[in-house]
Amino acid sequence: MADQLLGIFGGTFDPLHIGHLRTVIDVQQSLNFSAIHLIPNNVPAHREQPVLDAQQRYQLLQQVLKNVAGLVADDREIKRQGVSYMVDTLRDMHQQFPQKHLCLIIGTDAYNDFCQWHEWQDIMQLAHLIVMQRAGVAAMVNKELDPQRTTEADDLLNAKAGRVYVQNVSQLDVSSTAIRQMIQQQQSIQFLVPENIRSDLHILYKG
Ligand code: ATP
Secondary structure, three states, X not given: OOOOEXXXXXXXXXXXXXXXXXXHHHXXXXXXXXXXXXXXXOEEOOOOOOOOOHHHHHHHHHHHHOOOOOEEEOOHXXXXXXXXXXXXXXXXXHHHOOOOEEEEEEEHHHHHXXXXXXXXXXXXXXXXXXXXXXXXXXXXXXXXXXXHEEOOOXXXXXXXXXXXXXXXXXXXXXXXXXXXXXXXXXXXXXXXXXXXXXXXXXXXXXX
């Protein structure tokens, strides 16, 4: 399985935290992806705009991942500029890795709203979805996509795209919003973010 599946984890990462990192490692270990690309958006399409600019968010990601095997900091959405649509990113990945089965990793919050994503039907032609149950978020429900759910990891190999696989991950009730608020309130964020970016975050978000 190791060579065939390629993971894609997009986000705002404003900032990156252990809820992003530990959970993708759980996915990586369970499904044996050849790699997982963590892709910060340039201009997010479906939410309010981030506090840090795209380059800052990417550099923090790079700093954290430089010695982590199998996780890749990928700046393709920043290089592409403009609003970041996942469908464009997947088309690009498909061109670069035509043999791979692309697996888009999302939390349950994103899954429940997935049918509001730009050209979501095309996304399902390009990739499987790997859904991580996110702590503190309602159980996953998506009337359009639930019929595609499978509990068999082999289904991700048998089809090139279009299946929804639910992955158990560490339940870490952490969000970027909470981290930003804690910094504003001068609370400690120790052990919620990687240690090698913690002091940078205090400087960057204090404003
Ligand atoms: P914010 O609080 O600013 O909305 P966030 O913490 O939700 O940010 P994003 O960068 O927006 O982080 O999320 C990127 C992806 O990571 C989404 O698919 C989201 O569901 C998932 N994710 C974020 N935090 C967790 C977590 N604690 N556990 C599992 N998945 C998570």
